[in-house]
Amino acid sequence: MPEKIVRTRFAPSPTGFQHVGGIRTALFAWLLARQNKGHFILRLEDTDKVREVEGSADHLVKSLHWLGLEWDEGFDKGGQFAPYKQSDRLESYKLWAQKLIKSGRAYADPYTQEEVDGFRKDCEAKKKPFLFRDHRPDNPPKWDGSQPLRFKSDPKDRTWHDAVMGDMHSGAEANDDFVLIKTDGYPTYNFAHIVDDAEMDISHVIRTQEFVSSTPRFLDLYEALGLKQPVLATLPFVMAIDGKKKLSKRDGAKDVLDYAKMGILPETMLNFLASLGWNDGTEQEIFSPQELIKKFSLERVQTSPARFDEQRLHWMNGMHIRALDQDELMKLCSDYWPNEAKDAGEDYKKQVLGLVSERLKLLSELGELTSFFFADPNVDDKLKGLILGETKLEASKAKKFLEVSIKTVESSDFSVDKL
RNA sequence: GGUCCCAUCUUCUAACGGUUAGGAAUCCAGGUUCUCAUCCUGGCAAUAGGAGUUCGAUUCUCCUUGGGAUCACCA
Numbered sequence: 033m034p035e036k037i038v039r040t041r042f043a044p045s046p047t048g049f050q051h052v053g054g055i056r057t058a059l060f061a062w063l064l065a066r067q068n069k070g071h072f073i074l075r076l077e078d079t080d081k082v083r084e085v086e087g088s089a090d091h092l093v094k095s096l097h098w099l100g101l102e103w104d105e106g107f108d109k110g111g112q113f114a115p116y117k118q119s120d121r122l123e124s125y126k127l128w129a130q131k132l133i134k135s136g137r138a139y140a141d142p143y144t145q146e147e148v149d150g151f152r153k154d155c156e157a158k159k160k161p162f163l164f165r166d167h168r169p170d171n172p173p174k175w176d177g178s179q180p181l182r183f184k185s186d187p188k189d190r191t192w193h194d195a196v197m198g199d200m201h202s203g204a205e206a207n208d209d210f211v212l213i214k215t216d217g218y219p220t221y222n223f224a225h226i227v228d229d230a231e232m233d234i235s236h237v238i239r240t241q242e243f244v245s246s247t248p249r250f251l252d253l254y255e256a257l258g259l260k261q262p263v264l265a266t267l268p269f270v271m272a273i274d275g276k277k278k279l280s281k282r283d284g285a286k287d288v289l290d291y292a293k294m295g296i297l298p299e300t301m302l303n304f305l306a307s308l309g310w311n312d313g314t315e316q317e318i319f320s321p322q323e324l325i326k327k328f329s330l331e332r333v334q335t336s337p338a339r340f341d342e343q344r345l346h347w348m349n350g351m352h353i354r355a356l357d358q359d360e361l362m363k364l365c366s367d368y369w370p371n372e373a374k375d376a377g378e379d380y381k382k383q384v385l386g387l388v389s390e391r392l393k394l395l396s397e398l399g400e401l402t403s404f405f406f407a408d409p410n411v412d413d414k415l416k417g418l419i420l421g422e423t424k425l426e427a428s429k430a431k432k433f434l435e436v437s438i439k440t441v442e443s444s445d446f447s448v449d450k451l
Numbered sequence: 452g453g454u455c456c457c458a459u460c461u462u463c464u465a466a467c468g469g470u471u472a473g474g475a476a477u478c479c480a481g482g483u484u485c486u487c488a489u490c491c492u493g494g495c496a497a498u499a500g501g502a503g504u505u506c507g508a509u510u511c512u513c514c515u516u517g518g519g520a521u522c523a524c525c526a
Binding site for chain 1: 525
């Protein structure tokens with residue numbers, strides 16, 4: 033039997049920029065696909081029209097391009113299972129929904145929003161967990177799209193295997209009747225991603241921990257739809273610097289392209305993100321993208337969360353900068369020269385770069401590190417006046433200026449305290 | 452509150468049930484380099500707590516504690 037081809041996907045929703053946590057998920061999915069000569073698919077999960085942010089898709093494409101995480105099929109370039117944008121796939125979801133209705137596994141939710149909220153509050157007051165299925169209507173109306181379509185869950189104990197987390201289990205409480213199709217006609221994530229993964233023949237679903245608690249529902253849905261479940265791989269969170277919360281935009285996570293602006297190299301970012309939750313078991317710390325592809329394995333992914341430590345990122349960037357040859361570095365630096373250097377010749381700049389490349393951690397440091405190579409220093413007139421009694425500094429006087437300065441410094445008590 | 456996940460230095464992490472618990476970032480002390488940086492040497496620093504299994508537990512089991520996630524017509 034031929035080994036099934038590995039097909040992984042990255043499926044963000046267009047709600048703004050990509051932060052490094054999301055990118056790490058993309059990276060691991062990409063690594064797995066590349067390692068197995070499989071396909072990496074970029075899908076856009078744009079079913080929440082309220083949260084959608086203009087320009088997100090372009091920004092996403094730009095971010096992945098910068099990192100070199102190229103995809104084989106995607107919402108912007110098509111492919112065998114196009115379209116790859118959920119809002120273009122509504123017919124598919126309706127078809128699968130009809131199947132569920134026919135088999136008695138989906139029903140129209142007859143309640144108003146207020147009624148459901150009432151049920152919920154009731155349970156809260158009684159300190160009981162709220163389960164929609166306790167309010168399942170006996171004779172639901174025929175679904176006409178004006179009501180939410182709900183999944184009729186099959187609550188039971190479930191066990192499953194996660195390629196990273198190992199054996200997992202959950203009780204029947206984890207299953208409930210969730211919404212499949214909203215009243216705006218769009219499917220929910222819970223429904224849409226299952227349908228898409230199946231139709232796009234995704235072999236490995238890689239995502240972060242927040243979905244663990246919904247996994248029993250996904251399993252329920254696979255069963256009801258008669259679909260084979262893909263390999264599930266759950267990644268630990270990338271935590272914010274303070275280590276208290278998963279990294280998120282709300283708590284100040286940075287746009288991955290901000291790191292590009294700072295002069296973090298893409299290979300540094302990939303290396304660093306890979307090191308957050310994965311290592312090859314040796315003491316090697318610096319990996320090229322090619323080495324990552326070769327050595328990555330889901331089995332060696334951690335189960336515990338890691339913090340995003342920028343200090344370590346900067347160190348790693350220095351290591352990657354030093355691994356470049358001067359010509360490559362020269363090319364990358366082109367946007368980072370100080371204003372003073374705009375009239376300087378390439379050869380001169382190259383020499384300057386040679387002098388500072390050893391100490392560069394971020395390309396954006398190039399300006400302050402080199403500006404004095406391109407401009408005469410600005411000597412404070414007041415200081416000159418103080419020492420020489422005059423403010424004009426000609427070549428003949430410069431020597432005297434320095435001599436006096438040295439004497440002044442030497443004769444003073446040049447100690448930390450005095451300073 | 453229900454359900455679920457997690458737990459080694461400050462941080463990222465290594466350790467077939469047997470190691471003086473290793474490496475890396477940071478910090479400190481030296482050395483090399485006319486400065487800085489690079490580089491080299493050394494140092495500080497951890498198995499959350501308690502039971503159990505075992506000749507032996509960072510590793511397996513249970514409890515406690517702590518942290519996190521999720522309980523939406525968001526993903």
